[in-house]
Amino acid sequence: MCAMTAGQRGRRVLVLDSSNKIGKKILMSGGGRCNFTNLYVEPGNFLSANPHFCISALDRYTQWDFIALVDKHRIPWHERLHGQLFCNDSAKDILAMLVAECEQVGVGIRTHVEITGITAIDNGEARFRVQTAKGDLTAHSLVVATGGLSIPTLGASGFGYDIARQFGHSVLPTRAGLVPFTFSDAMKGVTERLSGLALPSTVSVPAATFSEALLFTHRGLSGPAVLQLSNYWQLGETFSVDLLPGENLADWLKAQKRAHPKALLRTVLGERLAKALVLELQALLWPARAETAMTDIPDAELLALAGELQAWTLKPSGTEGYRTAEVTLGGVDTRELSSRTMESRLQPGLHFIGEVMDVTGWLGGFNFQWAWSSGHAAGQFV
Numbered sequence: 001m002c003a004m005t006a007g008q009r010g011r012r013v014l015v016l017d018s019s020n021k022i023g024k025k026i027l028m029s030g031g032g033r034c035n036f037t038n039l040y041v042e043p044g045n046f047l048s049a050n051p052h053f054c055i056s057a058l059d060r061y062t063q064w065d066f067i068a069l070v071d072k073h074r075i076p077w078h079e080r081l082h083g084q085l086f087c088n089d090s091a092k093d094i095l096a097m098l099v100a101e102c103e104q105v106g107v108g109i110r111t112h113v114e115i116t117g118i119t120a121i122d123n124g125e126a127r128f129r130v131q132t133a134k135g136d137l138t139a140h141s142l143v144v145a146t147g148g149l150s151i152p153t154l155g156a157s158g159f160g161y162d163i164a165r166q167f168g169h170s171v172l173p174t175r176a177g178l179v180p181f182t183f184s185d186a187m188k189g190v191t192e193r194l195s196g197l198a199l200p201s202t203v204s205v206p207a208a209t210f211s212e213a214l215l216f217t218h219r220g221l222s223g224p225a226v227l228q229l230s231n232y233w234q235l236g237e238t239f240s241v242d243l244l245p246g247e248n249l250a251d252w253l254k255a256q257k258r259a260h261p262k263a264l265l266r267t268v269l270g271e272r273l274a275k276a277l278v279l280e281l282q283a284l285l286w287p288a289r290a291e292t293a294m295t296d297i298p299d300a301e302l303l304a305l306a307g308e309l310q311a312w313t314l315k316p317s318g319t320e321g322y323r324t325a326e327v328t329l330g331g332v333d334t335r336e337l338s339s340r341t342m343e344s345r346l347q348p349g350l351h352f353i354g355e356v357m358d359v360t361g362w363l364g365g366f367n368f369q370w371a372w373s374s375g376h377a378a379g380q381f382v
């Protein structure tokens with residue numbers, strides 16, 4: 001996006017990528033259909049130590065600008081839940097579109113280029129020397145778009161952070177985001193046994209709440225609810241799950257007790273939740289009442305149990321980490337960058353765009369929109 005925008009201004013642009021192919025994350029994203037943006041982009045969909053930083057770039061290159069580009073290339077797309085936009089056919093269409101736009105304005109693209117060093121120079125036009133195994137290059141501007149640490153097998157590296165530090169920038173602590181939770185307590189066995197089960201839920205930590213699907217996997221908990229929450233969860237924290245969002249379970253259980261006094265709690269709950277889940281919950285939350293008829297369970301106990309099922313407290317032991325994380329939280333501190341141009345305040349001509357910066361979006365197309373918007377912002381000034 002940055003190369004294309006700069007190329008359209010008549011700049012001579014060269015894209016260097018250490019990987020054998022550019023845009024691998026585009027190709028892999030959205031299950032191969034690339035969730036390329038979202039209809040409802042707001043600054044509140046992004047996490048950063050400097051929350052206002054993203055506003056300017058998002059305002060100047062919006063989701064509508066990107067949709068117009070997609071439409072210009074006649075790429076068919078559709079909307080899914082929460083305004084998420086996906087290609088109808090393939091993520092390849094998005095990559096081909098960007099490459100075609102770049103080719104049209106003469107942008108050079110070189111893959112398999114290992115960058116071995118960067119030096120600030122001052123020889124009139126050029127301000128940087130980039131050393132590569134295939135020879136040195138000089139440039140007036142240098143844009144770092146190396147992404148985060150997620151999915152090392154797709155070419156992720158900490159190189160962007162090294163460049164930032166080399167030029168005196170602070171890099172805020174990084175951690176895996178949009179990532180499944182893992183468990184080492186009794187939940188480990190529970191998630192293994194329930195692997196494949198999905199249900200609607202509302203999940204919360206003090207800083208955020210999401211109502212989305214929760215998915216049990218053989219490694220822990222996943223699904224959009226957990227991926228979204230992982231951006232806000234800190235190691236050592238608990239989170240709570242409402243297994244019956246929007247319902248008053250306490251009232252419902254009391255009514256069931258009147259209607260079916262002889263029934264067991266697991267039979268009653270089996271009408272609302274998957275039976276396998278109810279059996280696991282029974283072992284965890286009401287083992288002593290497993291064989292007690294509803295009529296013999298005091299209302300106060302039912303009330304407490306309803307509370308536990310609507311605020312089930314779980315403590316992950318960790319996450320699946322960068323191996324499967326969709327994004328990296330933290331990164332180059334935006335307080336040392338211009339929100340208009342993405343240029344370093346410490347080194348003229350040095351820009352950072354996309355995920356390498358400390359700006360992380362929610363699940364739903366926000367991370368690509370940040371890549372497009374920040375890339376466009378820098379592309380207008382390099």
Ligand SMILES: Cc1cc2nc3c(=O)[nH]c(=O)nc-3n(C[C@H](O)[C@H](O)[C@H](O)COP(=O)(O)OP(=O)(O)OC[C@H]3O[C@@H](n4cnc5c(N)ncnc54)[C@H](O)[C@@H]3O)c2cc1C
Nearest residue numbers: 018019025029030035146147155159354355365366367368
């Ligand atoms: C599995 C998966 C699915 C995703 N799905 C979505 C989705 O549907 N919607 C969404 O909005 N976001 C999604 N994301 C997040 C999104 O892919 C990223 O936020 C986005 O790609 C970031 O763009 P970027 O240009 O900053 O970095 P990247 O896309 O990561 O690109 C960085 C580039 O830099 C290159 N590079 C790295 N190190 C070096 C080096 N030392 N020298 C030279 N080149 C280097 C890499 O090879 C790569 O080509 C997904 C992420 C993953 C992992």
